[in-house]
Amino acid sequence: MSETSTAKPSAAKTSAAKTSAVKTSAVKASIAGTSEPQPLHERLSFDLDVDIAVVGAGLAGLTVALEAARLGASVAVLEGRHVGWNASGHQLGTVMPGYGVPIGDLIARIGFEDTSELWALSKQGAEFVRATATEQLIPGIAPSEGALEVSNVDVGDQLISRLQMLGEDFETEVEGWQVDRVRAELKTDRYFHGVYYPKAFQIDGRKYVHGLAALARRAGARIFEDTPVVSIDPSGIRKRIVTPSARLRASHIVLAGNVHLGATLRRLSETLLPVWRYGAVTAPLGDRLGETIAFRGSVADSDGIDHFRVVDGDRLMWASPETTWAARPDRFATAIQRRIRTIFPSLDKVEISEVWGGAIGQTVHGMPQIGQLRRGLWVASGFGRQGLNTSAMAGQLIARSILWGDERWRLFSPFELVWAGGMTGRIAGYAIGQWARGSAAAAGTLARYRERARTQERIREARVAEANRQAGSGPAPLRPPPPRPRSERPQPTAPANSGEGG
Ligand SMILES: Cc1cc2nc3c(=O)[nH]c(=O)nc-3n(C[C@H](O)[C@H](O)[C@H](O)COP(=O)(O)OP(=O)(O)OC[C@H]3O[C@@H](n4cnc5c(N)ncnc54)[C@H](O)[C@@H]3O)c2cc1C
Known part of the structure; x- marks a missing residue:
């Protein structure tokens, strides 16, 4: 696991506040520093027997551990690096x-x-997070309500059928926002309609993963950091795990290592396309941020390119660039800065305080991998960009299946483990990602051009009406008004592939 994918701790609400603001040029130095949190939990240095062994202390592994420990199982979590x-x-x-x-x-x-x-x-997964991420259980978690999905193109008609489906068929509380409402909250002409989820929410993500670890420990789970699993023998009733300094036996093993499982189970790792996604938080932006972004929940565009929200009152947290190889996150500070300026020109060039990245596991079908691979060997991975509710759901499903015989994880059986293409898959994945961003940018440009053309047309009609009014209601047909100077006509801008992709 030599590909360290992270730079600095995530910019969740409080941690962002503690970070001294550094100019973009200084971000590199701050990122190269040694601010990675050190392991808090001991290394496994003695042999151990448990009911359930969990590989990986990310959201998925820790939720399995918490839920299984709450249900009375003896649980050990083995994490190669450190929690989160x-x-x-x-x-x-x-x-x-x-x-x-x-x-x-x-x-x-x-x-x-x-x-x-x-x-x-998936809704139950979100409710699990809501019930766990309370100030009482995880102090400083700072929950806040509401998320908005905005469209880069003008598709109001599609919006209505989507709202109907979500609201009526899937019993999900949603509101459709017209363009004016979206633009009253977000001062940009980049976005058109929106779908508002009043029951969606946001939390301090970093605090959450550490809070899960603390709750799992309190429930009786044992967490070992700096303990990479180097081999697994899943045959037999009692399965065996080898780490550099200990052996462990368990009735059930849950593989929650995401894309870093590596040699331990190579064929399983190869069913995930690793995608590194990069995020940043700006320095305090003062009143201009509130004047530009009034909305206080999370915003994501329907093409899955940008995802942002306001933190600490006047900072902007933003994720966008992606690669299919591990890169130094500080390389993306300028791309995120550019992306913010592209969407919100009035913010101009913002100062970036912190940049980070993490690898998400993308499956070929886009759905997570949840289920039993063979008797007692489980997988919980491939949560992609939406891992909070889905990993919570996976943790519950697996723990309840092991301890209660709940078989609902079988709903995921149609989504099989499909080879993600190895290195060729990574190259293709990157190319497809760039192409999708490029075409989303082109579609957005076209939508904005059409909108400007419609506005100009309305102005032209108003001029004709005014000219008619001034000329009286005589029978003679009016000549069309003289052509406007070129500068007043709507101009299509070139599809901004550069600067759009971030
Ligand atoms: C920038 C960014 C923003 C995101 N924003 C959101 C968001 O707002 N909402 C949302 O729902 N999702 C979001 N996601 C996605 C979400 O973070 C992931 O889907 C989720 O964290 C995946 O959790 P995981 O437990 O599967 O994997 P991981 O977090 O990768 O955890 C796996 C752990 O297993 C360990 N491990 C692997 N192999 C071994 C081994 N052999 N031995 C021991 N340990 C091992 C690793 O060290 C790692 O710690 C975001 C992701 C990124 C990168």
Whole structure:
């Protein structure tokens, strides 16, 4: 696991406040520093026998551990680095219902009934986070309500059918926001309609993963950091795990190592396409941030490119760039700065305080990997960009199946383990990602051009009406008004592939 994917701790609310603001040029120095948190838990240095061994102390592994320990099992979590080392400690904290796959695609694949059950499970995952991420259980978690999904293109008609489906068929509270409402909250002409989820919420993501670890320990789970699992023998009733300095036996092993499982189970690792996503937090931006972004929940665009929210009152937290290889996060400070200026020109060039990255595991079908690979060997991985509700759901499903015989994880059986293409898959994944961003940018440019053209047309009609009024209501047809100077006409801008992709 030599590919350290993170730079500095995530910029969740409080940690952002503690970070001294540094100019973009100074971000590199601050990132190269040794601010990575050190392991808090001991290393496994003695042999151990447990009911359930969990590999990986990210959101997924810790939720399994918490839930199983609460249900009375003896649990050991083995983490190669430290709690929240990868994506789980570097996310934006937005908790939404659903999955990373459009609901219509799910219906087409598995039918309405099963989609409906899967959707309900995803909501239960979000409710698990809500019940766990309270100030009482995790002090400083700072929950706040509401998330907005905005469209880069003008598709009001599609919005209505989507709202109907989510609201009526999937019992999810949603509001459709017209363009004016979206733009009253977000001062940009980049976004058109929006879907508002009043029951979605956000939390301090970094605090959450450490809070989960503390709660799991309190419930009786044992967490060992700096303890990479080097081999697994899943045959037999009691399965065996080898770490550099100890051996462990367990009736059940839960693989929650995401893309870093590596040689331990190479064939399983190769069913995930690793995608590194990078986020940043700005320096305090003062009143100009509130004047530009009034909305206080999370915002994500429907193409999955940008995801942001206001933290600490006047800082902006923003995630956007992606690669299919591990890169130094500080390299993306300028890209995020540019991206913020592209979407919100009035913010101009913002100062970036902190940049970080984490690897998410993307499956070929886009759905998470949840289930039993063979008797007593479980997998909980592949949560992609939407890991908070889905990993919570996975943790509950697996713990309850082991301890209560709850078989609902079988709803995920249609989403098999499919090879993600190895290195070729990574190259193709990157190319497809860039292409998708480019075409989303082009579609957005076209939508804005059409909007400007419609506005100009309305102005022209008003001029004609005014000219008619002044000329009286005589029978002679009016000549069209003289052509306007070129500078007044709507101009299509070139699809901004550069600067758009971030
Ligand atoms: C910038 C960014 C923003 C995001 N924002 C959001 C958001 O707002 N909302 C949301 O829902 N999701 C978000 N996500 C996605 C979410 O963070 C992930 O889906 C989720 O954290 C995945 O959790 P995990 O437990 O599967 O994996 P990980 O966090 O990768 O945890 C796996 C752990 O297993 C350990 N491990 C692996 N192999 C071994 C081994 N052999 N032995 C021991 N330990 C091992 C690793 O060290 C690691 O700590 C975001 C992700 C990123 C990168």
